[in-house]
Each structure stands twice: as structure tokens, then as C-alpha cells.
Amino acid sequence: MKDDHHISTEGFQKACAHCDLPVPKRLLRNGPSFCCSGCETVFQILQQSGFDQTYYRLRDASGKRSLSKPAVVKTGVGVLDELDSAGFLESHSTRLDGGTYRTHLYLDGVHCAACVWLVERIPEEVTGVSRANLNLPRARLTVEWNPELVSLGEIASWLARFGYPVQPRIDGEEAPESREERRLLIKMGVSWALAGNIMLLALALYSGLGADSPNLYNGARSLSLFLAIPAVLYGGSVFFRKAWHSLRLSVKKRSLEHLHMDTPISLGILVGFSASVWATISGAGDIWFDSIAVLIAALLSARWLQLRARRMAGDSTEQLLALLPTLARLKSGRSVRADDLMAGDLIEVRAGELIPVDGTIEAGSSLVNSAILTGESSAVRLNSGDSVNAGTTNETSSLIVCVEASGPRTRIGQLLTWVSDSDNESPRILYLADRIGGYFTVAVLTISAFTAIFWYLIAPDVVATRIIALLVITCPCALGMATPLALAVGSGRAARRGIFVKSESVVDWLNRVDTVIVDKTGTLTQGTMAIENWIGDASVLKLAASIESGITHPIARAFEVQFDGEKLFDPSEVTTHPGKGIKGVVNGMELAVGVPEWVMGDNKISESYRFFAENERNSGKTVVAIGGNQIQLTLVSLSDPIRAGAGALVYELTQSGKSVILCSGDNDFTTTIIGLRLGLSPGNCRGDHSPEDKLALMHSLIESGHIVAMIGDGVNDAAALRAAHVGIAVEGASAASRVAADVFVTRPGLEAVAELLRESRIILHVINRNLGFSLLYNLGGGVAAILGLVTPIFAAVAMPVSSFIVILSSIGQRTFRTKRQTQ
Amino acid sequence: MNILYFLVPMALLLAAAGVAGFIWSVRSGQFDDVETPAMRVLFDEELRGEDKRPSSSNTDIGDSH
Numbered sequence: 001m002k003d004d005h006h007i008s009t010e011g012f013q014k015a016c017a018h019c020d021l022p023v024p025k026r027l028l029r030n031g032p033s034f035c036c037s038g039c040e041t042v043f044q045i046l047q048q049s050g051f052d053q054t055y056y057r058l059r060d061a062s063g064k065r066s067l068s069k070p071a072v073v074k075t076g077v078g079v080l081d082e083l084d085s086a087g088f089l090e091s092h093s094t095r096l097d098g099g100t101y102r103t104h105l106y107l108d109g110v111h112c113a114a115c116v117w118l119v120e121r122i123p124e125e126v127t128g129v130s131r132a133n134l135n136l137p138r139a140r141l142t143v144e145w146n147p148e149l150v151s152l153g154e155i156a157s158w159l160a161r162f163g164y165p166v167q168p169r170i171d172g173e174e175a176p177e178s179r180e181e182r183r184l185l186i187k188m189g190v191s192w193a194l195a196g197n198i199m200l201l202a203l204a205l206y207s208g209l210g211a212d213s214p215n216l217y218n219g220a221r222s223l224s225l226f227l228a229i230p231a232v233l234y235g236g237s238v239f240f241r242k243a244w245h246s247l248r249l250s251v252k253k254r255s256l257e258h259l260h261m262d263t264p265i266s267l268g269i270l271v272g273f274s275a276s277v278w279a280t281i282s283g284a285g286d287i288w289f290d291s292i293a294v295l296i297a298a299l300l301s302a303r304w305l306q307l308r309a310r311r312m313a314g315d316s317t318e319q320l321l322a323l324l325p326t327l328a329r330l331k332s333g334r335s336v337r338a339d340d341l342m343a344g345d346l347i348e349v350r351a352g353e354l355i356p357v358d359g360t361i362e363a364g365s366s367l368v369n370s371a372i373l374t375g376e377s378s379a380v381r382l383n384s385g386d387s388v389n390a391g392t393t394n395e396t397s398s399l400i401v402c403v404e405a406s407g408p409r410t411r412i413g414q415l416l417t418w419v420s421d422s423d424n425e426s427p428r429i430l431y432l433a434d435r436i437g438g439y440f441t442v443a444v445l446t447i448s449a450f451t452a453i454f455w456y457l458i459a460p461d462v463v464a465t466r467i468i469a470l471l472v473i474t475c476p477c478a479l480g481m482a483t484p485l486a487l488a489v490g491s492g493r494a495a496r497r498g499i500f501v502k503s504e505s506v507v508d509w510l511n512r513v514d515t516v517i518v519d520k521t522g523t524l525t526q527g528t529m530a531i532e533n534w535i536g537d538a539s540v541l542k543l544a545a546s547i548e549s550g551i552t553h554p555i556a557r558a559f560e561v562q563f564d565g566e567k568l569f570d571p572s573e574v575t576t577h578p579g580k581g582i583k584g585v586v587n588g589m590e591l592a593v594g595v596p597e598w599v600m601g602d603n604k605i606s607e608s609y610r611f612f613a614e615n616e617r618n619s620g621k622t623v624v625a626i627g628g629n630q631i632q633l634t635l636v637s638l639s640d641p642i643r644a645g646a647g648a649l650v651y652e653l654t655q656s657g658k659s660v661i662l663c664s665g666d667n668d669f670t671t672t673i674i675g676l677r678l679g680l681s682p683g684n685c686r687g688d689h690s691p692e693d694k695l696a697l698m699h700s701l702i703e704s705g706h707i708v709a710m711i712g713d714g715v716n717d718a719a720a721l722r723a724a725h726v727g728i729a730v731e732g733a734s735a736a737s738r739v740a741a742d743v744f745v746t747r748p749g750l751e752a753v754a755e756l757l758r759e760s761r762i763i764l765h766v767i768n769r770n771l772g773f774s775l776l777y778n779l780g781g782g783v784a785a786i787l788g789l790v791t792p793i794f795a796a797v798a799m800p801v802s803s804f805i806v807i808l809s810s811i812g813q814r815t816f817r818t819k820r821q822t823q
Numbered sequence: 824m825n826i827l828y829f830l831v832p833m834a835l836l837l838a839a840a841g842v843a844g845f846i847w848s849v850r851s852g853q854f855d856d857v858e859t860p861a862m863r864v865l866f867d868e869e870l871r872g873e874d875k876r877p878s879s880s881n882t883d884i885g886d887s888h
Contacts, residue, residue: 058865113862120863135856182849189845193838200834216824223831 256438268475482770498747536634620673
């Protein structure tokens with residue numbers, strides 16, 4: 001456990017009393033210390049409510065799933081309004097008996113048993129709530145309440161006090177993905193039950209049942225047929241449907257590449273089934289019902305595991321969808337669907353509401369939080385004329401926004417369209433086993449033809465039996481399970497280590513990546529400025545922090561963080577001078593903070609100051625001057641600290657022969673300095689890259705035949721993350737880039753990315769091992785069938801055994817182990 | 824061996840009952856989340872919905888270590 005964040009504890013001494021994250025030095029005190037004000041608030045509220053003892057006992061007892069930091073995003077007023085609206089009650093909740101309603105909500109920031117306990121206390125603490133049930137892995141709360149006694153908004157506020165912001169779910173009662181999963185699970189269960197009973201009958205028949213009684217013999221065989229019909233038609237329909245689609249596609253495109261692995265599977269099932277049906281009816285010949293039924297059940301199990309593993313990462317996309325407002329308010333006060341808005345429409349966005357469109361502010365001034373796009377949790381002051389994006393939150397006052405794009409044409413909408421498109425048909429995604437599906441089918445058919453000719457010349461009457469035996473035994477059960485199982489097990493383990501793999505092609509691509517593009521700000525660095533050094537008078541820093549409070553420039557944030565929680569002075573007469581700095585009066589003293597040349601004007605500066613400034617600038621830091629008539633001139637240097645593990649990641653990537661390109665929107669000089677510090681050559685550091693430039697660089701690399709991975713965090717990287725063969729969003733990335741990426745990481749530090757790269761090599765090895773074994777088995781089975789050795793009992797033993805070996809090999813993979821043996 | 828004509832259908836009926844139970848349990852969402860229920864066993868302090876006494880009982884101070 002401690003292993004997870006031991007790197008980031010450098011320079012810290014104490015763990016936060018609430019979340020166990022390291023406490024920054026300046027916040028250390030006697031008694032409980034906290035890493036941030038969020039943790040402190042939650043700690044106090046828990047104490048006031050008398051929940052603290054049980055909460056912390058459960059937290060320590062349960063073994064944390066992840067670090068228990070309260071969520072940064074607050075429940076917006078708009079969300080509360082939406083929860084309380086009559087429309088929500090109607091469309092997103094189900095009416096139960098006795099006037100209660102049931103709905104599902106997403107809960108941010110739940111992570112361990114203590115959270116479950118706390119959240120499920122709602123019925124005891126809030127009157128009117130009859131049931132609260134938290135699904136921890138999916139962060140989904142099912143709540144039943146009586147709207148006459150308590151509003152959903154009040155329930156949400158109660159939860160928000162403890163640091164669990166609520167998001168309403170768009171789909172209401174039944175989530176489609178869980179319906180799909182349930183359907184497959186039922187299919188799998190029923191198929192196993194049928195297979196089990198068919199096997200029992202087969203066992204009796206193999207051991208000589210009905211040898212002396214034709215009635216019993218035919219009865220048992222008919223019963224097998226009766227049980228096999230639903231097994232094949234109901235259980236096997238999944239494969240037939242896919243096989244049919246891929247068959248049509250490959251005919252249309254005239255290419256074997258599109259022939260899915262399900263094609264040979266379906267062929268084997270259908271041939272074996274038809275032959276057995278004929279044998280049962282005619283009363284003579286072999287029946288293969290048992291082998292077929294087990295094959296179907298086993299394959300369904302693999303599919304279900306695969307679906308379940310994929311869902312874990314897929315939930316996040318849906319969660320983002322739930323964040324987007326569907327309704328907008330026109331300036332006239334009328335509510336309309338956000339999708340129906342036209343460019344040029346004027347809408348009103350009240351304080352606390354989510355902005356539903358991309359547009360420009362027509363009137364008003366407010367703080368706008370863009371965490372969904374940038375991952376930056378602090379809000380930015382925007383005035384009329386500034387542009388806003390859909391999905392961001394208007395925090396403080398009402399805005400009139402002129403619509404530029406709405407619905408799927410917004411920045412975030414485009415992103416979501418992208419993602420859902422690639423879910424449906426992605427040319428990028430080619431599963432390992434599916435690539436060989438076409439060749440496999442052709443090979444099996446060719447061998448069948450040769451077998452037919454061979455046996456026709458020797459003994460014409462056994463031709464049919466031999467062909468059927470061949471098609472059944474070569475039915476690629478193990479082959480079909482080889483890839484999905486290895487991937488499902490691997491990604492399940494990765495998720496437990498905070499690495500969420502959304503697309504199955506990731507492992508394949510990661511092993512062929514030769515170029516890695518890394519974003520700088522927020523990815524290799526922490527993305528926030530911090531004060532590193534200063535020369536002059538320390539008390540002046542506090543004055544500067546006072547004047548910078550309320551300003552949202554990154555430099556102002558650095559001052560704010562430095563003096564977090566300390567009492568500051570009230571500034572007056574503050575004027576900002578874009579590109580230069582800020583002026584104002586603090587504590588009766590005039591003050592200017594900003595670009596040194598601007599602050600000092602024509603005044604001379606001493607040699608030591610000049611030396612400090614030059615030195616700091618040369619190492620890539622930003623120098624800010626604080627000056628005024630009544631204070632001592634002070635120079636401050638700020639920089640964006642490099643993330644833990646950045647150097648190690650770059651080193652590991654370069655060592656394994658990949659070229660690493662540092663790509664940033666920041667200026668060339670700073671980018672190169674950071675790159676050099678991480679051991680990159682200046683040629684691989686590209687500054688001044690806009691999101692479009694990044695995308696263009698990505699495209700040019702892909703076109704020149706490189707397999708490219710992109711590591712990024714903000715919405716600026718989203719396009720490139722999407723275009724890359726593998727997009728990886730690091731911890732703390734914006735929701736938008738998490739959606740765009742193929743993999744996202746929820747563990748602090750960059751070590752997780754390095755781990756992903758390492759472990760995917762092992763997963764690929766397991767897949768190859770599985771595929772190799774499966775092909776070998778099919779080859780052996782084919783040869784045995786040609787020689788006439790394959791009987792139903794042979795198939796009934798050999799097929800499950802081969803699948804079983806593949807299962808063992810997948811489960812036994814040594815990937816993403818919790819206790820690493822390195823170091 | 825004539826008993827088989829009775830026993831096999833009986834066995835199949837039993838199996839069908841099992842399958843029906845399984846389908847019911849899946850439909851009622853018991854397989855949707857297999858992680859959280861395992862944690863609920865830790866909440867030993869008070870039975871849910873039984874009484875509403877204040878939760879800060881002193882007994883669990885000793886338990887925690």
C-alpha cells in the first residue's frame with residue numbers, strides 16, 4: 001500500500017489525518033494535519049456528526065482501494081435544481097408503492113468500506129429516505145425516497161457535506177450496459193446448466209447405457225437433442241450473429257481479414273449439431289451434443305468476463321455523459337433542449353449551472369470552472385466577449401451566452417461522438433485472434449476438402465463421419481478464449497492497480513509502439529506553478545499573495561497555494577495589466593507584481609538581483625518581481641515542478657528503444673529545459689504546439705508508419721490522445737481526456753504508466769502462449785481426425801481440456817502484481 | 824432400469840428450478856455488484872434501521888487496534 005505513493009512523499013513528513021496523502025510542510029501542525037482544506041472540512045463534519053470513529057475504523061480495516069481524497073468537484077447548484085425538478089422525478093426515477101421513488105445517482109469520491117457505511121446511513125440520518133444502496137466499484141447509489149418528506153436535493157446536499165458530489169444518471173432506472181451484461185450472464189448460466197445435463201446423459205451413454213435396451217438408448221439420445229436445441233439456438237446465437245455479420249462484411253469487402261473468429265466456431269457448432277440431430281433421428285451414428293454444449297458455455301463465459309472487464313473502464317465515459325446538461329434556458333426564460341439551440345441564440349446560465357453550449361459571453365461576468373476540460377479545479381474569471389465551453393460550470397453569477405455550437409457540435413460533444421463512433425466500428429481495433437479468423441477458416445475448409453478426397457479414395461462410406469469429426473474437433477474454442485481471457489484477467493488486475501484499460505487493442509499496440517509523444521504541462525509536470533525561490537524580503541511575499549488573491553492567473557495560484565489557509569490582507573484598487581502584471585494597494589502600501597522590467601521601470605537593480613534573475617531564468621523558471629515605494633524589491637522564481645517518476649518513465653522508454661517526443665503548448669525554451677532535465681535531446685522537445693499542431697504531429701508520425709502512443713492530460717491533448725494508437729491519460733487528467741484516451745490512470749505519479757508498458761509486454765506474452773497452444777491443439781486434433789481417431793468421447797475430453805489449459809494459463813499470468821519485487 | 828424414466832425427468836426438473844433461481848437472482852441485480860456486499864459485513868456496530876441511537880458508541884475505540 002505505502003508503495004503506491006512513496007515517491008511523492010519526498011519533502012513531506014506526515015500523512016493527512018483524513019486521506020493519508022502526504023501533508024505539505026506549510027500545513028503541518030500539532031495534532032491532526034491535513035493535505036488540503038477539503039480533507040479538513042470532511043474530517044470536522046465527520047467529527048461533529050459523531051461518525052468519525054466508525055468511519056476511520058472501517059477505513060483502516062478494509063484495506064483501501066485507492067487514496068481517499070474527497071472529490072474536488074463540488075455538487076453544483078444546477079445539479080441540485082435538476083434533482084428537485086418535476087421532470088427529473090418523472091423521467092429518471094421509478095415510482096414505487098407507498099409514494100416512494102427510486103433513482104440512481106453517481107457518487108464521486110467513494111472508495112472504501114467506510115464510504116459505503118457512511119453513504120448507506122442516509123436512511124437513518126435523513127427522514128424520508130427508505131433505502132440507500134451503494135455499488136462501490138461503479139460508484140452508483142440507488143436511493144429510495146419519499147419526495148413529500150424530503151427532496152432529492154437535500155439528500156444530495158447531505159452527501160456533499162462529506163465530500164461526495166452527486167451526479168444524476170441520464171439513463172434512469174436500468175442502465176443499458178448492465179442489461180447487456182445480465183443478459184449474457186443468464187445466457188452463460190443457462191448454457192452451463194444445459195451442458196451439464198447433456199454431459200450427464202453423455203456419460204451414461206459412453207459407459208454403456210442402453211446397450212441392451214434400444215428404448216433407453218434412443219430415449220437418452222432424444223433427451224440430449226431436446227436439451228441441445230436451446231443450448232445451440234439460445235446460447236449459440238451470439239456466435240451465429242457475429243459470424244453472419246463478418247461473413248457479409250468479408251464478402252462485401254472481398255477480404256479474409258474481416259472474417260471473425262466466430263465464423264469457424266459457428267461452422268463447427270452447426271455441422272456438429274446437424275450431424276447429431278440426423279444421427280438421433282435416424283437412430284444411428286455419433287452424437288456430439290455434449291462437446292458442442294460445453295464449447296458454447298465455455299465461450300460464453302469468456303465473453304462475459306471480457307464484457308465485465310471492459311465495463312470497469314467504460315463506466316467513466318457514461319459518467320461524463322451524465323455531467324452534460326440536456327436543458328438550456330433561453331433569455332426569455334423558456335426551457336429548450338440544448339441540442340435544438342441554433343448559433344446566435346441567447347441563453348441564460350445562472351450561477352451554479354453547467355454551461356450547455358459552446359459560445360461567447362454576451363453579458364455578465366462570473367467565475368467559470370473548466371475542470372471537465374482541463375482538470376484544473378479552480379475557477380477562472382470570465383467577462384463578456386470571452387468564450388465558454390459546454391460542460392464547464394458557471395459558479396458565481398448569471399451569464400448571458402451567445403450560442404456558437406450546441407449538442408454534438410460542441411467541443412465536448414464532438415469528443416463524445418468520437419468515442420461512441422469508435423465503439424461501433426473502429427478500424428484501429430483489430431483483435432489478435434480475429435486477425436487469424438479468416439485464415440483459420442480457410443485452413444480448416446482446405447483440410448476438410450483434402451480429408452474428403454483422401455477418405456473417398458480409401459473408404460467412401462466414412463467420409464461424412466471424418467469430416468464432421470474434423471470440423472468439431474478443430475472448432476477453435478481455446479483459440480477463441482485465448483485472447484479475451486488473457487486480456488480480461490490482465491485488465492482486471494490493472495484496474496485494481498489504478499490503471500483502467502478501455503480498449504482491448506491497447507496491449508497489442510503498446511507492444512509495437514516505437515514513438516511516444518508526451519505532453520509537458522500537467523503530465524510530466526504537475527501542471528501548477530509553485531514558488532521555488534526568492535530574493536528580498538519574505539514579508540513582501542504575503543503582500544503579493546494578498547493582491548493576487550482572487551486572480552486566476554497560474555502565477556497568482558502559486559501565491560495562493562503558498563499562503564493557503566493564512567489570513568491575508570484585503571487589497572484595494574487592484575488593476576490588472578495583461579501580459580505585464582498587477583497593481584494595487586495592500587495594507588496601505590502601493591504594490592506592483594509582475595514582469596521584472598515592467599515593475600522596475602527605469603530603476604537600476606543591484607548585481608545580486610540580476611544574477612538571481614538570470615540564473616533562475618536559465619534553469620527554465622519564471623521570474624516575477626514585487627516592487628513599490630514603501631517596500632523592498634523582491635524577486636520570486638516560480639516553476640512547474642516535475643512529477644514523481646517522470647525521469648524514470650522517460651529513461652525506461654528511451655532504454656527500450658522508443659523515441660520520446662516532448663510536446664507542449666509552452667514556449668520552446670521552457671520545454672527544452674524540462675526535456676533536457678529529463679534526459680531528452682533538444683531535437684525531441686517541441687514547444688509552442690497548439691492542440692492542432694499536436695494532432696498534426698501525431699498524424700504525420702502515423703502516416704510515416706510509426707506506431708505512436710500519446711501520454712497527456714488536458715482537453716488540449718484530447719484530439720491527439722484519440723488519434724494515437726494508444727492514448728494514455730495520466731492521473732489528475734480532465735474528464736474529457738479520460739474519455740478520449742484508451743487507458744486512464746487514477747494513481748498518482750507516472751510510475752503507473754511505466755508499469756502499464758512493462759506489464760502489457762507480459763500480457764502479450766500470455767496471449768501468444770495461449771494462441772500457440774490453441775493452434776497446436778487444433779493442429780493435433782485435425783491430424784487425429786484425419787486419421788479417424790476422433791470419436792465423440794475423444795472430443796468430449798480433448799476440447800474442455802484444451803480450454804481449461806488456456807484458462808489456467810490466463811489466470812496464472814504474472815501481471816500487475818500488488819507487491820512488486822523490483823528494487 | 825425403468826426407474827430412469829422417472830428419475831431423469833425429476834433431475835431435469837430440479838435443474839430447471841436451479842436455473843430459474845439463477846435467472847431470478849441475475850435479474851434482481853445480485854450479480855451487478857459482488858464487491859460492496861463483502862464490505863457490509865464490517866458494519867457490525869448497529870443493525871440498519873433498527874434504532875436511531877447516536878452512532879458514537881465508545882466500544883469501538885478498543886476494537887480499532
